[in-house]
Amino acid sequence: MTSPGSPAKISALDLIxxxxxxxxxxxxxxxxxxxxxxxxxxxxxxxxxxxxxxCLTACLCSKSFARQQxxxxxxxxxxxxxxxxQKGQALFATQCAFCHGRDAAGGETGPDLTSSELVEKDIxxxxxxxxxxxxxxxxxxxxxxxxxxxxxxxxxxxxxxxxKMDSKQGRRRTVQPADLQTGNAEExxxxxxxxxxxxxxHSATGDLAGVAGRFRGLALxxxxxxxxxxxxxxxxxxxxxxxxxxxxETVTGKLAYRDEFVIGLVDSSGWYxxxxxxxxxxxxxxxxEAHGEQLAKYTEETMHNVLAYLQTLR
Numbered sequence: 001m002t003s004p005g006s007p008a009k010i011s012a013l014d015l016i017x018x019x020x021x022x023x024x025x026x027x028x029x030x031x032x033x034x035x036x037x038x039x040x041x042x043x044x045x046x047x048x049x050x051x052x053x054x055c056l057t058a059c060l061c062s063k064s065f066a067r068q069q070x071x072x073x074x075x076x077x078x079x080x081x082x083x084x085x086q087k088g089q090a091l092f093a094t095q096c097a098f099c100h101g102r103d104a105a106g107g108e109t110g111p112d113l114t115s116s117e118l119v120e121k122d123i124x125x126x127x128x129x130x131x132x133x134x135x136x137x138x139x140x141x142x143x144x145x146x147x148x149x150x151x152x153x154x155x156x157x158x159x160x161x162x163x164k165m166d167s168k169q170g171r172r173r174t175v176q177p178a179d180l181q182t183g184n185a186e187e188x189x190x191x192x193x194x195x196x197x198x199x200x201x202h203s204a205t206g207d208l209a210g211v212a213g214r215f216r217g218l219a220l221x222x223x224x225x226x227x228x229x230x231x232x233x234x235x236x237x238x239x240x241x242x243x244x245x246x247x248x249e250t251v252t253g254k255l256a257y258r259d260e261f262v263i264g265l266v267d268s269s270g271w272y273x274x275x276x277x278x279x280x281x282x283x284x285x286x287x288x289e290a291h292g293e294q295l296a297k298y299t300e301e302t303m304h305n306v307l308a309y310l311q312t313l314r
Contacts, residue, residue, distance in 0.1 A: 088157030
């Protein structure tokens, strides 16, 4: 431990190197003095010795100077004020942690942001900002309407977490129950019955009765946002289709196949039937399409509120 103003400790190898340099420098000065003192007897040999000595001296001095200078440190980390990081942490915990984990290292449905290529390329939110405000509907992420100040704080927190994770080996986290307890159940019920349009297909005393007892925490949120996904199996869909044949006959069944050329169904007898789209008329009824459309309408507040309301249906 060195006190201010005291010389720093050096290793044995450094001490030996310094002594060798001192000896070589002394020898170099002696040779230079000797060479100049005999300059009245010019010789090719002396000029060669002089040139070698000058080069050796310059090399040693440059190495010694370089070692004495503090090494320049380059960093790509984006340091932010502590208060801004703390504010970002609070915002992230209430609005992002339910998918990405409280430390941004990933949850059961959200990726690890500390190892994200997008975060790696981000400079002051130029990459993160557009994603936060536009969302990624195809991946189940709704848009978040944050002010510039709040967004900057969230970005600062993410970069701070990335810096910490880069300094040690991290691991994927799971979503904590507290991450999902941020909504207002009463406002969620109002949205469910009103602007959200959820009550058009669902009922708190019907299909959703006791739903909070069947699904809890993250499982309930997943069921609410994208019910067509099932863990351990292919996506399921209650979609049905009614096909009208050229002679006017209609066939109704569960939608089994659909592409740009063919429509297929399984009828009430369990038979699979298909037709070229160009030869028939058809109408598909898929109640889950409303959930996909709802992802674009949710804000972080309404999503949490609806989840809070569903958690009361036990």
